[in-house]
Amino acid sequence: MTPSGFDVRPNANPTASQIRDDILESPGFGQHFSDHMAHVRWTEDAGWHGNEVRPYGPLTLDPAAAVLHYAQEIFEGIKAYRHADGSVWTFRPQKNAERFRRSARRLALPELDDETFIGSLKALLSVDSDWVPTPAHEGEESSLYLRPFMIASESFLGVRPSKEVDYYVIASPAAAYFKGGVAPVSIWLSSHYKRAAPGGTGFAKCGGNYAASLAAQKEAAAQNCSQVAFLDAVENKWVEELGGMNLFFVYKDGRIVTPQLTDTILEGVTRDSILEMAADEGLTPEERAISIDEWREGAASGEITEVFACGTAAVITPVGELVTEDDTIRLAGDTGNPIAKCLRSQLLDLQYGRREDTRGWMTRLA
Ligand SMILES: Cc1ncc(COP(=O)(O)O)c(C=O)c1O
Numbered sequence: 001m002t003p004s005g006f007d008v009r010p011n012a013n014p015t016a017s018q019i020r021d022d023i024l025e026s027p028g029f030g031q032h033f034s035d036h037m038a039h040v041r042w043t044e045d046a047g048w049h050g051n052e053v054r055p056y057g058p059l060t061l062d063p064a065a066a067v068l069h070y071a072q073e074i075f076e077g078i079k080a081y082r083h084a085d086g087s088v089w090t091f092r093p094q095k096n097a098e099r100f101r102r103s104a105r106r107l108a109l110p111e112l113d114d115e116t117f118i119g120s121l122k123a124l125l126s127v128d129s130d131w132v133p134t135p136a137h138e139g140e141e142s143s144l145y146l147r148p149f150m151i152a153s154e155s156f157l158g159v160r161p162s163k164e165v166d167y168y169v170i171a172s173p174a175a176a177y178f179k180g181g182v183a184p185v186s187i188w189l190s191s192h193y194k195r196a197a198p199g200g201t202g203f204a205k206c207g208g209n210y211a212a213s214l215a216a217q218k219e220a221a222a223q224n225c226s227q228v229a230f231l232d233a234v235e236n237k238w239v240e241e242l243g244g245m246n247l248f249f250v251y252k253d254g255r256i257v258t259p260q261l262t263d264t265i266l267e268g269v270t271r272d273s274i275l276e277m278a279a280d281e282g283l284t285p286e287e288r289a290i291s292i293d294e295w296r297e298g299a300a301s302g303e304i305t306e307v308f309a310c311g312t313a314a315v316i317t318p319v320g321e322l323v324t325e326d327d328t329i330r331l332a333g334d335t336g337n338p339i340a341k342c343l344r345s346q347l348l349d350l351q352y353g354r355r356e357d358t359r360g361w362m363t364r365l366a
Contacts, residue, residue, distance in 0.1 A: 002053065002126045004119030011035040011055035016212040017130075022131040027173035029143065031162050034144070038120040038169040042110045048086055048167075051116065053123050062155035066162040071208045072152035074103040077312050078269075079143040079174070080125060080365050082132045083105065083353030088125055088366040090146070091116045091312075091351050095269040100148065103204040108161040109150055112269070120169050122365050129366035133173050141315070141348065145174040171301075176312035178226065182341060184320025185309070187229050187242065188220035189292070195240065195264070197233040202240075202264035209266075213243040223323050227309065231292060232264065238289050240264055242309050245317070246271040249298070250291060250306035250339045260287040270310040272300065274343055276359070281342060295322065295329060302332040308340040316344035 001007055014035040015023075023032045033056050041050045059195020067073050076096045080088050093290030097114035104111045108353040124146070125132070133142035148169045178185060193216040201209055216228045227245065231239040235305040240259055241247055249257045256278050261267055278285040298304035307319040322329040350353035350362070 002119075002123040002124075004122045006038060006119065006123035007051060007052040008123075008127060009054040020130065022083075024131070024173055027133060027175050028174050029177055030145065032173055034124075034128040034171040034173075035128050036124060037171075040112070040116060040120065040167045042165040042167070043294070044163040048110070048112065048116065051120070053125070053127055055087040059166075059168075060149045061153060064157055066152035066154050066156060068157060069157060070152070071211070072107055072109060072162055072205045073149065074100065074107050075147060075149035075207065076100050078146045079081075079230055079312055079351070079355065080121075080132050080146060080171070081143050081351045081353070084135050085353075086104070086134075087353075087364060088129050088132050088269070088350075089353065090121060090143075090365050091363075091364045092269050092273065092361050093121060093363050095272065096148075099205060099267060100150075101208070103206060106201055106204040107206050109152065110165055112150070112167055117148065118149065118363065120167070124169050124171060125365040128171055131171060131173055132366075135352065138352075138354070141176040141345075143174055143351075145172045145313070146170075147172065161208060172207075174313075178317055181315075182344065184316060184318040184337065185227060186223075186225045186321050186323060187227050187309075187319050188216070188223050188225035189232055189322055189324040190216040190219065190228050192216075193219075193228075193230075194233040195230040195243065198263060200264065203261070203266060205266060210243070217243055224316050225323055229322060237291050237293075239295060240290055241266065245309040245311035246310050247315060247319070247327050248274065248306075248310060249295070249304050250308075251298070251303055254283050255286055256283045256339070257286045257288065257290055259290055268311055270312060270315065270347070271346065273361070274310060274316075277343060277346060281339070281346075282322055283339070285303065292324075296327075299329050299331045304331060305333070305335045306329070314342050315347055323347050332344070333366050 097117040154164040
């Protein structure tokens, strides 16, 4: 039993350490998985029960399991970082736990309490901490990406909330998300497809949102763009976010603007952290609506000096250009993205334990 109350069933055939070391040297993203997974089951009658860490492996699901038909599913994304003294830490897990509960409510899934959510990360790391890469040098961003998720597992084809649910956490060693590191990326503006609509599920981290974004992502790839930016579904005018990251705009007078939260935007933990850190850097954070015309005009006039995307996977990545059906929006002056780079290294230094954690944002996992 782990200190966080999970029974442990060890993997009888764990990955050989030589093979694991080879994977950790060049992990890519989301391709390899650690030896165990955490699991908690929920039924309408018994509630949450059966907390365990068990060998990583395929799930047995009845073909009628509700998740396979109606996508009643939510997930999270959070990383474990190894510090220089060998200890393993994660960043603001309370925020992910709270977002997971918000997502659960929207998808009519049972809420998992924050203690069990954070406990499941600790339980998995208590057996799989060897899977957290040790960065070879300061600039290397390797970590263990943790993926908690919850699925409707009842075998029943009626459309109603499932009476049986399973929660798992799997772990995958990860290198930097974009190979170019802080090299600016090109973004495609989806003018046809929408990611989210008022009253819908945009603020929830549910698989369906990502399934719905893939056709636009395919368009982006055809334009040699690595991500998609979405506009609002009502007026087709307001910048919302990317398929998997929030957006920030830096103005030459020191304002740093991000679209305000609505039910069509996912509340990013990185977004929230940047808003809190901005004042320390002498920046004035603003959460408000920003239109595609403001982006276009601000980029042309030099009012906007930087645009960047942010999220757990890619930290902070400058946006070099926005490709639309009509034009390509580029910043008039190439400033070299000093604000994005500064905030990025502040975040990374904190996450990797190279800077004092004055806000109590880090939680030790192992
Ligand atoms: C749609 C979307 N927006 C924003 C984010 C950034 O959120 P976070 O900073 O919590 O990783 C993510 C990634 O989780 C996302 O999928």
